[in-house]
Amino acid sequence: MEKADAPYLSIVIPVFNEEENIPLLLENIEKALKNFKKAFEVIIVDDGSTDNSLKILKELKPKYPWLKIVALRRNFGQSAAFTAGIDHAKGKVIVTMDGDLQNDPRDIPKLLEKIEEGYDVVSGWRKDRKDPFISRRLPSMMANALISRFTHVKLHDYGCSLKAYRAEVIKGVTIYGELHRFIPALVGLSGARVAEVEVTHHPRRYGRSKYGISRTYRVILDLLLMIFFRKFATKPLHIFGLTGGTLFLLGLGIELYLSFLKIFMGQDIGQRPLLILGVLLILTGINLLGTGLLAELVIRTYYESSGKRIYSVREVIE
Template sequence: MKKISVVIPVHNEEKNIPIVYKETKEVLESMRKEKNYSYEIIFVNDGSTDNSLEILKELKKKDPYLRVLNMDRQRGQASALTAGFFYAKGDIIVSMDGDGQNDPIYIKDLVETLKRGYKVVTGYRQKRKVPFLTRVLPSKIANWLISLVTGVKVHDNGCSLKAYVSEVPKRLQIPHGFHRFLPAFFGVKNEEVCEMKVIDRPRLYGKSHYNLKRVFEVLRDLISIFFILRNPQKYEKIFLFLFIFFLISNSILLLYTLITPSYWVFIVDFLFFLFTGSCFIIWKNLKRFNKAQVEGVFKVEEIL
C-alpha cells in the first residue's frame, strides 16, 4: 500500500486552515477508497501569531491522519517545507500552500503522473488572479532565468503544488529563500521532471506574503545556484579567495585613484568593485548552504 504525505506550511492562516484541511481530507479519503492509498496530512505551523495552532490542535483531536509540526519560531517557508519533508513518512510527498490558492483536487493527477516514472511533478499555474506587471511578468522572467541556469525547464518554479518521490525532497536542507528554486535545487535532471497545468485560485482569506523584494532576492540567490548544484564546498573556498583578492585589489586601485586621479583607473576600480560584490554574495550563499546541510534549517518545538 503506497502512502501519500501532504505537507502544508502555514503562517497566520487561521481562516484558511479549516477549508484547506477539509478539501485535502476529502481528496485523500477518495484516493484511499478508490486506489487503496494510505495518507497523512502534515501542517507545519511556522511561528503563527494568530489562532492557527489552536485550530490545528482542535482538528488533530478528531483526525488520526493529521500531524502538526509546531516550529520554535517563524523561520520562513523554506524551513517549514524542510521540516515537513523530514518528518513525512509517505512514499510520495506532496507540497502545497496553506492559503487555498492550490486546489487539492489536483493531488490525484499529480500522483498518477508521478507513477509514470518521474521523480517530480510540478504545477504550472494557469489563469492567475494577480497583477501582471508586479507578479506575473517578474515571475516569467525569473522562471526563464532559473531554467537557463539550472537546465531544468520549468515554467513555474513558484507553484507550491508539487509531488515528489519521497527520497528527492529529503536530499537537502533548504536555506531561506531557496524554495523558489524547487525542484531544480534538489539536483533532479530535466527528464525526471514533469509539469502539469493547474488552475490558480484567489487567496481565500488574509493577506499575501508576496512583495517585489522577493524578485530581487531570487536574482541575488540565482547567481549562486549554478555553483550549489555542482561542488558547493569547493566553490565556497574559491569565492572566498576571489572576494579577498578583489577586495584588496579594489582598495589599492581606490587609493591610487585618490592620489593620482585617472579616468581609466576609476573604470577598472569600478569593475573590481562589482566583482568584489558579486564574489561576496556568491560566497555568502555558498557558506549559508553548506552550513545549512550541517546544522539544519529548522527546529520543531512540538509534534502533535
C-alpha cells in the first residue's frame, strides 16, 4: 500500500451489534486488499452498538493501521451511519458495504475497475442472493422493479450496500430516512453515470438481521419521495398548483351547478351533501395552491442562499 496523505480508496462500513463479525470482517479486508497498490482507509462507523462492537474495534485498531473508527452517540440508523462515514472519508473513491460478512471485500477491485472505465457509481448485484425468498428476496425484487421504473435508473439490486462512488458525486448527496439505498437514483437525477456488476453474497453467519416488514414499508414511502424528487424537486408549484387548481375548478363547478338549481329551478340545496363537498374542494384547492407557492419560495431561497445550482456539470472543455 502506498503511503499518502489522501488515500485513493475509502471503505465505509456501518456496524450495529456485530461483535462476532468484526474480527473476521477486518481480516477479510486485509486479505482482499493485500496486493492493492494504492493507499486506502477503512472507516467503520459504530452506530450506537450495545454489545462489545466498539470495544473490539478499539482493541483491533493497533493491528490495522488503515482502520479509522467513528463512534456515534446512539443508534441513528444505517443512512446516518453511512453519511457519517462518507463525511470522514478522504479517498477519491468511496466504497460502502455492510459489516455482517454477507458482502465480500474481494469484490471491491471489481467495482474499482468499473469506476476506472468512467462511471460515477457502480452498484453491486447480488445475483445469487443467500436470503429467504418470501421474507427478503421477493419484497426486494418488487421494490427494485418499482424503483427502476419510476426513477429511470435501472438496477437489479438497489438494496445491495456494496457500491463504489466517486467522492465528488457522493459527498454532494444528503442521505436521510432509508435513502442510502436510493443513492444511485439520487445522483442519477444529476446525470451521474451508473453501472452495475455482479457480486458475491454470503449467508449471515453470526448475529441477527436488522431488516423486517416495517423497513419495507419505509422503503415504499421513500420511493414516493424519490418520485417527487425526480419530477418536482425544483418546481413544486407544478404538482401542488395542478392538483389544487383541479380541485378548485371541480368544487367551483359543483357550486355553480347548485346555484343554478337554487336560482333558476327553485330547489332547496341547503341539505345537499354536494354543497359541502363543493366548498371542501374549493378550500382544499386554495390550500394546495398556497402550499405550492410557499414550497416554490422555499426552493428558491434554498438554492439562492446555499449557492447551489439546479444543474450538475460533468466537465468543461475549452
